[in-house]
Amino acid sequence: MNKKSYENFFINFANKTRLGIILCLKEKKMNVGEIVKKVGEEQSKVSHNLKQLSDCHIVNVEKNGKERIYSLNKKTVLPLLRLVEKHVKCNCSEKCKFCQKVYVI
Amino acid sequence: MNKKSYENFFINFANKTRLGIILCLKEKKMNVGEIVKKVGEEQSKVSHNLKQLSDCHIVNVEKNGKERIYSLNKKTVLPLLRLVEKHVKCNCSEKCKFCQKVYVI
DNA sequence: AACACATATGAATTATATTTCATATGAATA
DNA sequence: TATTCATATGAAATATAATTCATATGTGTT
Numbered sequence: 653m654n655k656k657s658y659e660n661f662f663i664n665f666a667n668k669t670r671l672g673i674i675l676c677l678k679e680k681k682m683n684v685g686e687i688v689k690k691v692g693e694e695q696s697k698v699s700h701n702l703k704q705l706s707d708c709h710i711v712n713v714e715k716n717g718k719e720r721i722y723s724l725n726k727k728t729v730l731p732l733l734r735l736v737e738k739h740v741k742c743n744c745s746e747k748c749k750f751c752q753k754v755y756v757i
Numbered sequence: 758m759n760k761k762s763y764e765n766f767f768i769n770f771a772n773k774t775r776l777g778i779i780l781c782l783k784e785k786k787m788n789v790g791e792i793v794k795k796v797g798e799e800q801s802k803v804s805h806n807l808k809q810l811s812d813c814h815i816v817n818v819e820k821n822g823k824e825r826i827y828s829l830n831k832k833t834v835l836p837l838l839r840l841v842e843k844h845v846k847c848n849c850s851e852k853c854k855f856c857q858k859v860y861v862i
Numbered sequence: 863a864a865c866a867c868a869t870a871t872g873a874a875t876t877a878t879a880t881t882t883c884a885t886a887t888g889a890a891t892a
Numbered sequence: 893t894a895t896t897c898a899t900a901t902g903a904a905a906t907a908t909a910a911t912t913c914a915t916a917t918g919t920g921t922t
Contacts, residue, residue: 653861659770666771
């Protein structure tokens with residue numbers, strides 16, 4: 653796999669709005685309206701970001717009448733998030749002058 | 758852990774230059790000059806990006822005289838990259854009209 | 863001490879990504 | 893079929909990140 657592919661994958665997780673959506677879908681699948689309510693962001697903003705996430709298969713969509721139900725690709729995302737948590741736990745201490753800026757420990 | 762921490766972690770991998778550095782350090786530890794040569798980017802650009810990576814403990818630094826030797830945090834990075842490769846293999850087919858744009862399969 | 867080499871850094875510039883706003887689409891319903 | 897509801901979409905505006913350039917710092921050497 654090449655650089656650009658990795659980049660395109662990680663971009664999904666390098667943004668506040670999309671992370672909000674991702675973390676909110678950890679609990680359960682939701683339609684757009686529910687996500688909008690939960691994350692407290694504008695509908696079109698959420699839709700734009702959902703599109704990006706689903707293009708990359710980070711989330712999946714199913715239609716139900718006029719609503720669309722989004723669910724998290726847990727097989728990829730859960731281990732990914734766990735890896736990050738482990739990273740912070742293992743590498744980042746309060747003593748490090750950057751860790752406090754970078755990660756909320 | 759909170760949204761911002763995840764974001765700060767993933768930002769390291771969501772950029773061409775930093776990914777170039779990361780992939781190049783998979784092979785072996787290198788000083789800045791060697792990295793610059795290998796990735797073919799400007800020295801100050803590489804340094805700025807190395808700083809970001811090391812602030813987040815994605816790479817580690819050791820001093821040796823006037824040179825600084827950077828090495829990859831393989832414990833975090835190798836499983837992370839493997840996860841992405843698996844994701845693409847499992848979810849992204851040539852049939853999908855976005856996969857070709859998003860990932861080079 | 864003066865110099866050269868390796869690397870880092872700050873600030874301005876430039877590039878890129880994200881959001882916003884207005885509007886379109888498509889499904890259900892009166 | 894006109895209307896409403898849920899969601900998507902394009903393009904302009906804005907925000908954010910990355911690069912560049914000039915220069916600083918630190919270490920070893922003459």
